[in-house]
Amino acid sequence: MSAAALETRALSMSFGALRVANAIDFRLEPGARHALIGPNGAGKTTFVNLVTGALHPSDGQIYLEGSDVTALPQAQRVKRGLVRTFQITALFRGLSVLENVTLAVGERLGTASDLLRPSGRRRAVIEEAFALLERLGIADEALRPVRELAYGRQRLVEIAVALGLRPKVLLLDEPAAGVPSSETGTIIDMIEQLPAEIALLIIEHDMDLVFRLARRITVLVQGAVLVEGAPEAIAADPRVRQVYLGERERA
Amino acid sequence: MSEIVAASVSILFHGLAFAMVLYLVSVGLSVTMGLMGFVNLAHGVFAALGGYIATSLMTQMGVGFAPAVAAGVVTAMVVSVPLERLLYRRLYGADELAQVLLTVGLVFMSVAAGKFLWGPLAQPFHPPAALSGQIELGTREFPTYRSFLIVAGAVLVTALWLGLERTRFGAQIRAAVDNRRMAQSVGINTSGLFTAAFALGSGLAALGGALGAEILAIEPAYALEHLIYFLIVVSVGGLGSIRGPFFAALLLGVADTGFKYLLPEFGAFFIYALTLVVLLWRPRGLFGYA
Amino acid sequence: MTAEAATHVTAASVVDAFARRHRFHWAEALPWIVAIGAFFVFPDYLALGAQILATILFGLSLDLILGYAGIVTLGHAACFGTGAYVAGLLAAHGWGEPVSGLLIAALAAALVGFVSGAVVLRTQGLTLLMLTLVVATMLYEAANKANTITGGADGLSGMDVWPVLGFHFDLYGQTAYWYCLVTLFLCWLIARCIVHSPFGRSLTGIRENERRMHAIGSPVFWRRLTIYTIAAALAGISGALISQTTQFVGLGVLSFDRSGAILIMLILGGVGWLYGAFIGVPLYMIMQDRFAAVDPVYWYFWIGLILVLVVVFAPSGAYGLGDRLARALRRRA
Numbered sequence A: 001m002s003a004a005a006l007e008t009r010a011l012s013m014s015f016g017a018l019r020v021a022n023a024i025d026f027r028l029e030p031g032a033r034h035a036l037i038g039p040n041g042a043g044k045t046t047f048v049n050l051v052t053g054a055l056h057p058s059d060g061q062i063y064l065e066g067s068d069v070t071a072l073p074q075a076q077r078v079k080r081g082l083v084r085t086f087q088i089t090a091l092f093r094g095l096s097v098l099e100n101v102t103l104a105v106g107e108r109l110g111t112a113s114d115l116l117r118p119s120g121r122r123r124a125v126i127e128e129a130f131a132l133l134e135r136l137g138i139a140d141e142a143l144r145p146v147r148e149l150a151y152g153r154q155r156l157v158e159i160a161v162a163l164g165l166r167p168k169v170l171l172l173d174e175p176a177a178g179v180p181s182s183e184t185g186t187i188i189d190m191i192e193q194l195p196a197e198i199a200l201l202i203i204e205h206d207m208d209l210v211f212r213l214a215r216r217i218t219v220l221v222q223g224a225v226l227v228e229g230a231p232e233a234i235a236a237d238p239r240v241r242q243v244y245l246g247e248r249e250r251a
Numbered sequence B: 001m002s003e004i005v006a007a008s009v010s011i012l013f014h015g016l017a018f019a020m021v022l023y024l025v026s027v028g029l030s031v032t033m034g035l036m037g038f039v040n041l042a043h044g045v046f047a048a049l050g051g052y053i054a055t056s057l058m059t060q061m062g063v064g065f066a067p068a069v070a071a072g073v074v075t076a077m078v079v080s081v082p083l084e085r086l087l088y089r090r091l092y093g094a095d096e097l098a099q100v101l102l103t104v105g106l107v108f109m110s111v112a113a114g115k116f117l118w119g120p121l122a123q124p125f126h127p128p129a130a131l132s133g134q135i136e137l138g139t140r141e142f143p144t145y146r147s148f149l150i151v152a153g154a155v156l157v158t159a160l161w162l163g164l165e166r167t168r169f170g171a172q173i174r175a176a177v178d179n180r181r182m183a184q185s186v187g188i189n190t191s192g193l194f195t196a197a198f199a200l201g202s203g204l205a206a207l208g209g210a211l212g213a214e215i216l217a218i219e220p221a222y223a224l225e226h227l228i229y230f231l232i233v234v235s236v237g238g239l240g241s242i243r244g245p246f247f248a249a250l251l252l253g254v255a256d257t258g259f260k261y262l263l264p265e266f267g268a269f270f271i272y273a274l275t276l277v278v279l280l281w282r283p284r285g286l287f288g289y290a
Numbered sequence C: 001m002t003a004e005a006a007t008h009v010t011a012a013s014v015v016d017a018f019a020r021r022h023r024f025h026w027a028e029a030l031p032w033i034v035a036i037g038a039f040f041v042f043p044d045y046l047a048l049g050a051q052i053l054a055t056i057l058f059g060l061s062l063d064l065i066l067g068y069a070g071i072v073t074l075g076h077a078a079c080f081g082t083g084a085y086v087a088g089l090l091a092a093h094g095w096g097e098p099v100s101g102l103l104i105a106a107l108a109a110a111l112v113g114f115v116s117g118a119v120v121l122r123t124q125g126l127t128l129l130m131l132t133l134v135v136a137t138m139l140y141e142a143a144n145k146a147n148t149i150t151g152g153a154d155g156l157s158g159m160d161v162w163p164v165l166g167f168h169f170d171l172y173g174q175t176a177y178w179y180c181l182v183t184l185f186l187c188w189l190i191a192r193c194i195v196h197s198p199f200g201r202s203l204t205g206i207r208e209n210e211r212r213m214h215a216i217g218s219p220v221f222w223r224r225l226t227i228y229t230i231a232a233a234l235a236g237i238s239g240a241l242i243s244q245t246t247q248f249v250g251l252g253v254l255s256f257d258r259s260g261a262i263l264i265m266l267i268l269g270g271v272g273w274l275y276g277a278f279i280g281v282p283l284y285m286i287m288q289d290r291f292a293a294v295d296p297v298y299w300y301f302w303i304g305l306i307l308v309l310v311v312v313f314a315p316s317g318a319y320g321l322g323d324r325l326a327r328a329l330r331r332r333a
Helices: A044-052 A074-079 A097-109 A123-135 A151-164 A181-192 A207-213 A231-236 A238-243 B002-035 B043-061 B065-091 B096-118 B144-166 B168-178 B180-185 B190-214 B227-237 B244-262 B269-281 C003-019 C026-041 C043-068 C077-092 C098-120 C125-145 C174-196 C198-208 C210-215 C220-246 C256-269 C276-294 C296-313 C317-332
Strands: A006-015 A018-028 A033-037 A059-064 A082-084 A169-173 A199-203 A216-221 A224-229 B134-137 B140-143
Touching: A006 A044, A018 A044, A018 A059, A018 A224, A033 A044, A033 A207, A044 A074, A044 A082, A044 A169, A044 A199, A074 A082, A074 C210, A097 A123, A097 A151, A097 C003, A097 C198, A123 A151, A123 C003, A151 A169, A151 A181, A181 A207, A199 A207, A207 A231, A216 A231, A216 A238, A224 A231, A224 A238, A231 A238, B002 B043, B002 B140, B002 B144, B002 B168, B002 B190, B002 B227, B002 B244, B043 B065, B043 B096, B043 B190, B043 B227, B065 B096, B065 B190, B065 C296, B096 C125, B096 C256, B096 C296, B134 B144, B140 B144, B144 B168, B144 B190, B168 B180, B168 B190, B227 B244, B227 B269, B227 C125, B244 B269, B269 C125, C026 C043, C026 C174, C043 C174, C043 C198, C043 C220, C043 C256, C043 C276, C077 C098, C077 C125, C077 C220, C077 C256, C098 C125, C098 C220, C125 C256, C174 C198, C174 C220, C198 C210, C198 C220, C210 C220, C256 C276, C256 C296, C256 C317, C276 C296, C276 C317
Parallel strands: A033 A199, A033 A216, A082 A169, A169 A199
Antiparallel strands: A006 A018, A006 A059, A216 A224, B134 B140
């Protein structure tokens, strides 16, 4: 069996008596289009935090492209290609859009530790960042501070920052959250156009998005995996329907 | 051998008295910082205020000990209310730096005010006749006032802990410290609660300042001089915790007394080193919450 | 021009504008013109002037960690005082050469900054604040108790500072003034270079959203430690300048007073734009000079009041006020 892009074994986490992650076994194949769904409080964002290294698990292991990264700090995992976006936009609000993406690209290229030469000299970094903005259609606001942008466009900046890191594994935490429905189209298009080599895991509540984008779905309930499979199988599974009692059923 | 025992007993005794004073002054700060999330470096000003009022009433107007201390406490509580409502309230949730600067500014103002109103020298403190002199405890003699401090301190601490456990007010404070938004959604009037908690903390500080005037002398720079000790008690004890600072105060009081007695050439140096070690090991304090 | 060419022009112009941020602006020459002018206009105040220049460097070093990296410290005097005492001890024990004394003081202060930073920067929030205060207080206590070396509360005397590059330190403070001015200029160039470098830009990222910096692969702890150490060195140079030009070092260089005062001076001018110290320090020190002559007690009261007012009404200091004024003027135009 070839190495998964991302794999967790028996990943567990407790906050005191509260078990937020319960022996999660998970595999993300290279080039995957995988969705993680579950009711509120199921522990989806916690899972992302554990996998990326923002939280330390109480038990279990995490493998990135076959290597054990459980003990590795978050920044190191990013350097190896494990990138995430945040559910609530976490950008450098006082800095310009271009600056936000330039910082990410600079970190990836290793130029960010340069103390001596002005950052403006590194045109390649700036041009790459700007090209990303153009691809996402937000280049016209490149020099405006992020906090002045409409929320939907801020979410696009989040994605631009993530792409600037050239991820191998990309975890999108509710990319369409808080975005007015008129603007979700751009985001969905962007996700569909992502390079096929990237292993993609999307956490979403919006079922339309999930069934449109995902080839495989994992359902998380109360910190544990309930079921995993192809979208049709998940939609038909009675346990999943029960968990989403009161939510709209997928035909 | 008996010398070591005698010295240890002495250190424990004086350390305990010091700890009581530290705790009374600092517990209010722990609540303020844990409850309102407000870095109040001016907290010592209330202790100094209580001390100033109490000592000047006693020495200049011949007022009795208990009423003078009470007056100090009441004054501090009264002053704290407009301060909280008009000034501090504006900076809840603000940048930590802004809170630091505001309260440092207030401390500077208080230092000048103290010097202006009462002069630059430390205030004389004479315990009432009933509490002066020495008292026999077991085979040794101890200063009566310090013994009183320990007993009074223990009583006050117990009353405080019981009060916070058993009363509704206490329950509300504990709930709000734990989770402010939840407390609000359950209908707890956090605004009024904050003012009341702040007043209580300031009153306790004034009590600690007045009672402890013999150990921590009342002088204009009081709030600056002892700021670091109050902060140590609170951060080592754990912000928002009521009991944590008590054990931190015990630790600090006894250790400080011990170090100064055994290694006076180093002064408080080891206390600071110890604080560094403890805070690195447990950044949230020994009993801290998230 | 085709539509495609038009968009490329826009793209290139944006990238150009972004890439040119570090270029010198003519207004940046103003502080130096004023400083040089002051030498000729205020010949009787050169001693105070030298103090102000050295303190501006102290404020600049604080701006790097507070304004750019977002580290709130109550103990910056620790590095300042280390520099002052090291330079003082060198001069008092036979090595009075100022420039080398300056460099050795910078190294000593950098060491203090590195060691304390390695320990303190692992924490955050109140704990971090506290620990900066603890470190500074530890050094104060150590200097106080080691009074056979430092002179304790009486201060270190017997300093003999040799001429700097052939210029004697005269009674009018002329040499001291130029010494401080040139040192400040060179250190400012260094600070400016750092601020505009990719490293410096990443510091603003750390200040704006540390969580995000981790998530883009930035080694946050090492970045902060690096700037903390550099700022410590600059603060040490500032302390050494003061001790060399006054030929005296007292415990006050390590005191909370000193840490608090420089914080206030920087806030008055505004943090994070590199020139806050250039405005706040002279403002504060000249006011203090006037007040101290009248009544030192009242000084404490008024500076406390000003601080409270600034925090409540003008939290960005002179920078914020200037910004608001500029915007208001633009609206009128």
